Amino acid sequence: MHEFGIAAEIAAAAVSEGEKHGAAKIVTVTVRIGVLRGIVPDSLRMYFEHIVKGSPAEGAALEIEEDPVLVSCPGCGETPAPGLTLSCPACGRDGVAVKGGDSLQIVSIDIE
């Protein structure tokens, strides 16, 4: 729902880091996004693509690393799950605790 603002912030951070490191061109921007953030990757990429036009990040690939939810199961330990769940994806035990899945971070840029 907030993809435009987030894309703008990613673009600004990438361009400013690129300038700091004397980049002629930014090739890839890598972000880490939690599955609970409700961010639609295609929307984020679409906005990003438009925002970076005319900047050194024009045409850069936006790589999205998914930050999964981690289920803490007394039997199986920590197991990643693709979304929110009340049961362990490995053994099906109910009432497990979940954590993670809320990252929103620009991880790195690849420059040339």
Next chain:
Amino acid sequence: MADVKVEIGQEIQQSAAEAARVLARIFASRKVLAVNLVSSPGSGKTTLIEAMIDRLAGRKRIAVVEGDIETEIDSERIRKHGVQVHQITTRSACHIPPELLVKALGHLDLDAADLLVVENVGNLVCPAEVPLGEDVRIVALSVTEGDEKPLKYPLIFKTSRILVITKTDLLPYVKFSTDAVKTAALAVNPRIEIFETSAVTGEGIAALVDRIEALHAEKAR
């Protein structure tokens, strides 16, 4: 020239986080307990605030900021209870941006308040992403909305300290399992505190207000 990878590791939404820190400092310096009240539209936020004001009368001084996309209907309701209130109309924004709350505080005398309740725009998605420097985020959920909401909108339940189930007087008429909503909310946020309330019968309002008073006492100490 070969590609070079530059590690950044920077959190996104820093400007909002910075504005929230400014607000937190304002609340700390005035020893005001700030409550960010969030929920979907129609879950009874304004009615809950009215019930809290009446219960707190003579015990704690309360100031209210009302957030809506349009109209001053809610602040007019609150004003009738004789407390300080300021209305933010966000026009198109689906949440209260921290900058607008900073401006709104200029219309209130925080030194004459123990508790600031900010009623956010009715929405379970966007307000979850935008902290307002609050001490306590309260998410309200009415029994007419369905008990699966914490699983559908996990972030807002994960980031809230208190869940207030509202309109419990309607439980006989709706398919809503209080146990199911508690299980779902605790799965998302094992530390969330849950209160069951009805502004019509008064159920649970005293317990909620006592808890908020205790949180204010902790902060003002």
